[in-house]
Amino acid sequence: MGLIDIKGLTKRFERRAVLDELTLSIGAGDRIALIGSNGAGKTTLFRCLLGQYRYQGDVKFDGATAVRRDVDMLARIAFVPQLPPPLRLPVADLLRLAEQGAGASRTGMQDISGQLGIDLDEIRTRPFYKLSGGQKQKILVTIALARDTDLLIFDEPTANLDPAARAVFIDLLAERKDCSMLIASHRLEEVASLVNRVIELDRGAVVLDDSVVDRLKAGELRECRLGLTDPHPTFAAALTDWGFAQTSEGREFAGKIPSGDTLRFLGLLSRYASLIEHLSLDTGKKNGG
Structure with missing residues (x-):
């Protein structure tokens, strides 16, 4: 049994099946690059894993099935969406919530944000939604990487990062040996050195599941x-x-x-x-x- 076991996962919007009887197992320690064209179902898969959508089929996390994810389970997953949410609260309040509610390390956030090239003290009083796209992404990545989790889920995490921050982000991921990863990216070459599996989705189904192992x-x-x-x-x-x-x-x-x-x-x-x-x-x- 894997960390996450998915069987017959189907999600429809109106009459269109975005995920179509998808079956997949993600083991503890797996580092997966999830690829596929726009509309292939990558983001919808993430939302189903996080319990944000209702769906048909089974999704088990450590053997437990739940349509709505409980707090203990979500505490074991860190998620960075492709589009940052329009949060109106100041950055200081967001960081405080991340520390007190999600277990993010305060010193970890300071260290990671500094490496990514963003000064948290400088923007602490600004509303999150008024930040630039790159600043928002750096803060969300900072919070995710400062948490002690079993699974990191990133949806196009480098899309709004400048080249220097992208390189730092990849290095920071390489240092995380303690958790599984599921990374959706159009830049497979960027994450190639991090992953041991490449999974391709097309029309809501797995069309490629390739293991990258030393036997080659x-x-x-x-x-x-x-x-x-x-x-x-x-x-x-x-x-x-x-x-x-x-x-x-x-x-x-x-x-x-x-x-x-x-x-x-x-x-x-x-x-x-x-x-x-x-x-x-x-x-x-x-x-x-």
């Missing part, structure tokens, strides 16, 4: 086949650069990827996920064997 040695290749919904020239050119051969119609591709470049290749695919009709990626094989 240097010199091994992974055979890949994929089909496109239409012959997209830019994507086709990128696949050709990877040594892929294509059919005359330009919609079917086949090639081999060095195992050490798997995540870099998946980063390419994530940028064109909406064009991919089907995809297969096998285990490593010896070059020339």
Whole structure:
């Protein structure tokens, strides 16, 4: 049994299924990059995990099922949304709530915020909603990383961060060896060094669940086949650069990827996920064997 076990998770908005019979297990210690095009269901999955949406199916956290998450369970999860909430309270009050209500470390918040390049004392009296997008994101990341949790959930966490803060954020995540992570990102190359699994969603279902493990040695290749919904020239050119051969119609591709470049290749695919009709990626094989 995993830290989180999901079975047949379905969430509909009106008649459209955003999550469609999704089944997934997240183990303790898993660090997962969640990829997929806009509308694939990533944010909806997070909201269901946090008990913010009603849904059909089962979601178990440490074996316990609950439609509405209880306080003890939510205390074990830190979440940073893609869009910061429009909170009207001053930053000082938000930090006080994070410390007293969510268990964030005061010294931890000071240290992390300083590394991210934001002075909390300077903005302490300002309403949160009046801050810039980057300032809001840095504060939310600061609070999340200053908490002692079992699971960190980030929805496009670097979207509003400047390049220097992005680099610090990745380093801070790398230091967190004590918890599982679920990171939705369009920049797979940024989080590639952090994760041991890459999961792709498409139309509310898991279409790829790839484990990144040390069994993929240097010199091994992974055979890949994929089909496109239409012959997209830019994507086709990128696949050709990877040594892929294509059919005359330009919609079917086949090639081999060095195992050490798997995540870099998946980063390419994530940028064109909406064009991919089907995809297969096998285990490593010896070059020339």
